Amino acid sequence: MNIEKGISRYSEGFDQEVRGDTITADRYTSKEWLEKEFANLWPKVWHLGAVTAELEEEGDIVRHNFANESVIMVKQADGSIRAFYNACPHRGNRLVLGDVAAVDRIVCSYHGWQFDPAGTLVEVQDADDFPGGNPCGKVHLTELRCETWGPFVFWCMDDDVPPLLEWLSPYPERLEGYGLENWVRVLNISADAEFNWKIIRDNFNESYHLPTIHPELATFINDGLPDTVFEMYDSGHNAMWMKGHQATTRQHFEAVPTPLDEIARQWDVDPDEYEGRPAEIREAIIEAKRRLGPGRGFTNYHQMSDQQLVDYFHCTMFPNLTLTMSPEQCQILRTEPHPTDPAKCVFQHWCLYPPVEGMETVVTPVGELPLRHDAEARHSVYGDGQSLGFVADQDLSIGTTQQQGLNSRGFKGCILTHQEKRIQRFHELLNDIVLGGPTEPQQHFGGMDKAK
Ligand code: FES
Ligand SMILES: [Fe+2]
Structure with missing residues (x-):
């Protein structure tokens, strides 16, 4: 049996075929893989x-x-x-x-x-x-x-390697409206962590874990299917559009939930008017942001599409860089390999904010900070009690146990949903670059989704 399709949705024109290579455990655990990555992958990418x-x-x-x-x-x-x-x-x-x-x-x-x-x-x-x-x-x-x-x-x-702007394609064009040039890096934190760098890359290449690992996001990000849209580009990079200012369609909400109701009030939108139709508040917030944003110092709003004004554009750049965009925050999340130990990595988290006139502080993933360069800059060891941002903490919380499980003789290679096809593509590109070709086709549970 082949899984021909799922209910998840890929953008027209930004879908890619995958072969169905087995995603083997050794890529996360073996020194040979680590050394091949140093020889064949890391010199060939922009950092x-x-x-x-x-x-x-x-x-x-x-x-x-x-x-x-x-x-x-x-x-x-x-x-x-x-x-x-x-x-x-x-x-x-x-x-x-x-x-x-x-x-x-x-x-x-x-x-x-x-x-x-x-x-x-x-x-x-x-x-x-x-x-x-x-x-x-x-x-x-x-x-x-x-x-x-x-x-x-x-x-x-x-x-x-192609010049940077070509290599980053299509992001320079797709992110132009946000006007990132003068944004300020307020958060610059990192930590040593006890898992392979690709564990978190896989995590960022899927949203299947949102209901289980980040249940709090359900009230203001719609991770439902097929509302979420996935994209895979020729350059090897991936992306995901998640509707923001809208609760998940995985659950039923009669009224606008918290904290979306508070966000709506900040834009002079009364959440009580959306009782029984809470999803529609997203459109009202687009209208309010267009009308009120410029007067509040958000000078970039007029350059942004409606989608950019309220949704989250989650960009996973090959091989190890993630940018999550909203109009008011650019989050950079990255893992880098340990020099000798495949079961370790460095996790980095930066957040940049637009320099809004009159705004002195911003709410970051680690709390409110002054809107200035590197207001919070530190390096720690994951698990020492210092937060790397509450959502990042949740993502990292699975890292060590997944690394442990991948060491098991009983693990035969990943079985992926259709919405996790970005993971499959990521590993097939890695196989080509690091190993020089595919691994054996995935056999158990009928093989991997090969369909577009
Ligand atoms: S001056 Fe640099 S190694 Fe001698
Ligand atoms: Fe996550």
Whole structure:
């Protein structure tokens, strides 16, 4: 028996065929997979490294440690940003040891070689003792590609990967209306976690877990099927549109539930008028936002579609970056691999907000914070009691137990619903890039959904 279709819905034109490869457990548990990812995957993708607000003056530096690699992004005199490997060309010492720096020269702590912000060696000890002559002006830090999109700075280790905007397709165009360029990163938190990086990637590639892991969201996000729309792009990225300002159709609501009733009142919409027809309040809020938003400082609303004004656009970029957009918040969620242990990763959570005039604070996933750059910035260990945001905490709560279960001899490969096809596609792309081709077709329970 083949599962031909489900009740879930994929956008016309943004659906993809899948082969039905088995999603094997070893990709989450084995060192071989981890090492193949380092060899074949991570050098071939763009990595989000910083926000432009951190790199304002010449010599401003942001360091991004990625597994065993370390990259520095450095602001240049001409206003551009360049990226270099964080390794001294003399004998390899790591150069920048803090997360951020602001320097005239990058100075190696070992023998004191000095580099200007453009990465050129400008001063060495005993310059006349080199067989090839004075190396100053001739030796440079090894550079890698660095490009920006909106407020984000990305780097890439490979010269053959398409330019950033092409690689991000279709997001630069699809997200243009939000006007992200000047948004402020208020939240910048991360944690070491005890599961493979792909566990959370899979989680972000489906909404099947919302009723069970995030029951609180049911009152203001409609995760019902077929209301939720899924998209899979040629570029390998995925997306999901979830109706916001509307309760889930998985449950019956007679009246507008809390907190949607409070949100409605904030937009001068009376929730009591929607007794018996609570889903219709979404349209009323669109109208109210259009009418009242500009006067309240939301200068980007006029650029947004109705859908963008009230719904959640959840973008899962291949392989490890998620952006969740609403008109008032851009959430970035990412997992990065541990250098040697497939059962560990780093989880990162940023939140950016539009700079609304007169607004001094914003409500973030960890509570109310001042609307300023990195108002909350910290790194912790998952499980130490520090929240990574209540929804993220819920997602991470399954990570360790899923990792444990995947170690079992009894696990034969995932059995997916139609709405989880983005997971299947993600792993088939990984199989092609990491392994060089498909794994065996999934056999149990009639095989995987191969239909569009
Ligand atoms: S290793 Fe950097 S100066 Fe020697
Ligand atoms: Fe979740």
